[in-house]
Structures are given as C-alpha cells and as structure tokens.
Amino acid sequence: xxxxxxxxxxxxxxSEGAEQRRAGRMDAVVDADPMPRLFAEFQALxxxxxxxIVTRDGIEAALVDRIGWPRVALPGGSDSEPRYAAELAEIAxxxxxxxxxxxxxxxxxxxxxxxxxxxxxVGLAEADLHEATLDGAVLAAAQALLATPAWTVHAIxxxxxxxxxxxxxxxxxDETSPWRELRLILTDLGRLTAAEGTIR
Numbered sequence: 001x002x003x004x005x006x007x008x009x010x011x012x013x014x015s016e017g018a019e020q021r022r023a024g025r026m027d028a029v030v031d032a033d034p035m036p037r038l039f040a041e042f043q044a045l046x047x048x049x050x051x052x053i054v055t056r057d058g059i060e061a062a063l064v065d066r067i068g069w070p071r072v073a074l075p076g077g078s079d080s081e082p083r084y085a086a087e088l089a090e091i092a093x094x095x096x097x098x099x100x101x102x103x104x105x106x107x108x109x110x111x112x113x114x115x116x117x118x119x120x121x122v123g124l125a126e127a128d129l130h131e132a133t134l135d136g137a138v139l140a141a142a143q144a145l146l147a148t149p150a151w152t153v154h155a156i157x158x159x160x161x162x163x164x165x166x167x168x169x170x171x172x173x174d175e176t177s178p179w180r181e182l183r184l185i186l187t188d189l190g191r192l193t194a195a196e197g198t199i200r
Contacts, residue, residue: 035155038145042162045141049134056127063118070115072108075100142166153193160186 074083074094085091088105095101119125142162150156164182173179 033151033155034148035145035150035152035158038141038148039158039162042138042141042145045134045138046165049131049138052127052131052134056124056131059122059124059127063115063122063124067114067118068111070108070111072104072111074104139166153189157186157189157193160189 069084069086071084071086072091074085074091076083083094085094085104085108088108091101091104091108095104142165145162146159150159160182164179164186168179168182174183
C-alpha cells in the first residue's frame with residue numbers, strides 16, 4: 001500500500017496543485033466534494049499503519065536479539081545448508097519417528113513457550129493487534145472512498161490511487177494487466193488535472 005503512494009509523488013503534487021488553483025472557482029456543489037477529505041483520512045490512517053509496523057518490527061527485532069527465534073536446527077540436508085523448523089509439522093516431515101524427533105519437538109516447544117512469555121512482557125501481542133486494527137481501518141477507509149461518487153477528475157485520480165494502493169499485488173505486478181494499464185491511466189489523469197489547472 002505504501003509503495004504506490006510513495007512512487008507517484010508527481011501525480012499527487014500535480015493533482016493537489018491543480019485542486020488548489022481551482023478552489024476559488026469551484027461552485028457550491030463541487031466545494032462539497034468529500035473526496036479530498038476522505039483521501040486525507042485514508043492517508044492519515046496509512047501513516048499510522050506504517051508507524052505501527054515500524055514499532056511492531058522494532059519490538060520483534062529486540063526480542064530476537066535477546067532470545068533468538070523460536071526454532072530448532074534440523075539435521076543437514078544433502079546440500080549441507082542449515083535448516084530450521086519453527087513448527088512441529090516441519091520437524092515431523094524432516095525427522096523420522098524416534099527419540100531424535102522427540103527431543104527436537106520438546107526443544108521447540110520450550111523455545112516457543114519462552115518466546116510467548118517474553119513477547120507478553122514486551123508488548124508484542126498488543127503491537128500485533130494494533131497493527132491489525134489499523135490495517136482493517138485502512139481498508140475500511142479505502143472502501144468508503146471508492147464507494148463515494150467522483151465529481152471531478154481530481155477525485156477520479158484519488159480513487160485510482162487508493163484502488164491501486166490497496167489492491168495491486170505489489171511491484172511484481174507493475175508490468176502485468178490490469179495494473180500496468182491502471183497506472184498509465186492514473187498518470188494520464190494526473191497530467192490532465194495539472195494541465196487543466198494551468199489553463200484555468
């Protein structure tokens with residue numbers, strides 16, 4: 001979500017500039033357009049969500065530095081690369097039944113209990129919940145904005161920007177349909193909005 005908003009600063013700036021230049025000339029109906037307010041609310045929630053991710057990841061990183069990941073080393077494969085298991089099912093797939101598997105399972109369970117206890121003391125669960133709550137709020141704000149009728153070209157730009165930021169699979173989709181075409185349309189609309197503001 002954050003990648004698209006940061007990758008299209010020119011469109012956002014052009015659109016905002018054009019909107020400001022038109023502000024004094026809009027009629028009463030367009031002045032009541034809720035889209036800029038909804039977009040500002042969406043952006044504010046997105047900023048809070050990004051901050052929550054940073055906070056949560058910082059808590060987790062400090063915990064990993066202190067006690068390590070809750071996992072166990074598995075017997076080496078044919079390539080001698082180190083392998084790890086963070087779930088009992090992974091141990092079961094990699095190690096035949098017997099005392100060795102039992103010891104690994106017990107060790108993993110001890111480490112998981114230690115992780116859970118330490119996570120509770122540093123507030124990781126609360127940070128996870130806060131991040132998830134804000135993620136839901138971002139999606140709800142996006143749905144509210146997308147369901148609102150667009151009265152201006154600028155409003156369409158904002159709707160497309162939000163749609164791409166919450167629905168596009170990520171940078172890997174930049175060259176696939178329909179995301180590539182939607183980004184091109186967004187760029188075109190941004191230019192038209194800026195040009196319209198310059199003409200007026």
